[in-house]
Amino acid sequence: MGTRLLQARETTMSNTVAVSPRLDLIHPGVLQYLRGIGLIPIKVENCYRAKNVD
DSSP, X not given: OTTTOGGGGSOOHHHHHHHOSOGGGSOXXXXXXXXXXXXXXXXXXXXXXXXXXX
16 A cells, blocks of 8 residues: 555554544554554543533
């Protein structure tokens, strides 16, 4: 992908997490991978969940 798309050459998992305004915007499978490699602690993900406002 990096050979065809210049932006893909500089994309890293840590950059993806850093620029995402909310973790729920990242694909659930990718989040599972990021948790597995220790890039996202499980407790941090819970902070980004939408809260019910009644």
